Amino acid sequence: MIDHPGDTEDGARVDTVRTAETMFDIVEHLDNENGASLATLAGELNYAKSTVHRHLQTLEALGYVVHRDGGYHVGLRFLEIGVTARSKYRGYDLVRQKVEEIAEMTGERAQFFVEEHGKIVYLARAIGDQAVQTDPGIGSRIPLYAASAGKAILAEFPEPELSDMLERMSFDPVTEHTITDPDVLRAEIDEGRDRGYYFNREESLRGTHAVGVAICGPDGDVIGGLSVTGPSHRLNGERLESELPDLLLGAANELELNIAHS
Amino acid sequence: MIDHPGDTEDGARVDTVRTAETMFDIVEHLDNENGASLATLAGELNYAKSTVHRHLQTLEALGYVVHRDGGYHVGLRFLEIGVTARSKYRGYDLVRQKVEEIAEMTGERAQFFVEEHGKIVYLARAIGDQAVQTDPGIGSRIPLYAASAGKAILAEFPEPELSDMLERMSFDPVTEHTITDPDVLRAEIDEGRDRGYYFNREESLRGTHAVGVAICGPDGDVIGGLSVTGPSHRLNGERLESELPDLLLGAANELELNIAHS
DNA sequence: TATAAGTATTCGAATGAGTCGAACGAATGT
DNA sequence: ACATTCGTTCGACTCATTCGAATACTTATA
Structure with a gap:
């Protein structure tokens, strides 16, 4: 058996796309709260504001997030795909x-x-x-x-x-x-x-x-x-x-x- | 007015998170087909197999994709979040x-x-x-x-x-x-x-x-x-x-x- | 009106992470 | 036993993400 560098002992999570994880961190956080501001998100998730900002921009452009009455929310694109x-x-x-x-x-x-x-x-x-x-x-x-x-x-x-x-x-x-x-x-x-x-x-x-x-x-x-x-x-x-x-x-x-x- | 490098003339899409886009490319493609193989995905989306593989690994670990009967599918996490x-x-x-x-x-x-x-x-x-x-x-x-x-x-x-x-x-x-x-x-x-x-x-x-x-x-x-x-x-x-x-x-x-x- | 507190946005630099392609391994069917 | 399809691993290159500070905008408060 060849050794698997980076393997965790429970045998999961190797070689993942970090950016995707941070992205879903943001989405899932939005899913829990309802309506969070950029600063709040950055604070609670421990990312730089600029980082969160860029992600939110992207997510909004793709339709996965909306910026309704002064807060970011999960978009209905998730519902569409889920259905x-x-x-x-x-x-x-x-x-x-x-x-x-x-x-x-x-x-x-x-x-x-x-x-x-x-x-x-x-x-x-x-x-x-x-x-x-x-x-x-x-x-x-x-x-x-x-x-x-x-x-x-x-x-x-x-x-x-x-x-x-x-x-x-x-x-x-x-x-x-x-x-x-x-x-x-x-x-x-x-x-x-x-x-x-x-x-x-x-x-x-x-x-x-x-x-x-x-x-x-x-x-x-x-x-x-x-x-x-x-x-x-x-x-x-x-x-x-x-x-x-x-x-x-x-x-x-x-x-x-x-x-x-x- | 300072110049905005990278601005497109219609004033949209600056400074986006590319990785997130490729990720949703994959998800949305899965949403259209039902049940695609890694090779097919990589071919149709023009990414390297290894790239798609890494994304699918990540998405599956996060619960957004499942690997059911010989094909990758969109997971029900989308439904959960959408609802x-x-x-x-x-x-x-x-x-x-x-x-x-x-x-x-x-x-x-x-x-x-x-x-x-x-x-x-x-x-x-x-x-x-x-x-x-x-x-x-x-x-x-x-x-x-x-x-x-x-x-x-x-x-x-x-x-x-x-x-x-x-x-x-x-x-x-x-x-x-x-x-x-x-x-x-x-x-x-x-x-x-x-x-x-x-x-x-x-x-x-x-x-x-x-x-x-x-x-x-x-x-x-x-x-x-x-x-x-x-x-x-x-x-x-x-x-x-x-x-x-x-x-x-x-x-x-x-x-x-x-x-x-x- | 000025000030403050909140928001979002932009920038450049550093390095960390995603991308590729090829080679390998596994599984299936012919 | 072979061919085909599918998934996995690896290392090197380089592009893209991350950060923090500085800026700008909006709304409340004095």
């Missing part, structure tokens, strides 16, 4: 409709996730009561081990990768019920594999239960996960353990067929 | 609900736009029939002069800026009815200003009419524009010229009050 990125996920349109259908049928919240960088990301969500699509949350991330759909997705990974992921996974508890032990997670995955559905009992949010299933492509590859969430007093017993799972398995099956033939 | 950027627009949540309400009431398509970089950008959209929120389109852009909401927004700009914008505007026709003359646009704007609503008759899409109004903040600043669109055979006569305008003006008024008190 087309989402739309390219296989079966996204079909799944979105199904999510709304499920929400309406159950009266609970239904959602669709895909895996990215070891987390699951919300791609669609609908609430039953009024079929209002709640956008806040779209794009945000949850660790795989803290979501029913996450477990379902995880279970579909072929064996070598699965072990790998479990090993390199760091378990940061979200609630007092979040799984923190890889063996427990592994056990749950193995237990659910022939059933095909997975639970989440207050592991990501107190007082909230969920059931999730995976959606797979024709070659057995994972596309994403579908789940129904609701208050634990409403999602329990028969409803949680058989009624909703059946519904989800049916939906997944139908989706998988439709996606395969599209 | 929070959108949510920070004043009154966005209120407007989104209103858009759905209007869509349901009219049975037509309702939408909300804001202005950015001389275009209007879709922030929300709803279709009447089934109240299904159609996401494709969100984030995409239309020139101000080719949309009813665009005209409404334009009309709210104070005088010096308005003339400026009209002058530096380049009119690329979208359909055969698109406005191509600044004087015509100016006339329409002046005509509509006391009414408060504006029309679009097949100017952005053949066979499609629309009415639009502006939403303003307490200080008279423009927040965005609201419009209803539909087939020209359904949107005409009384309905187009009085019924829908009244509805929209009422909605705008209500929104403006709610936004001011929030």
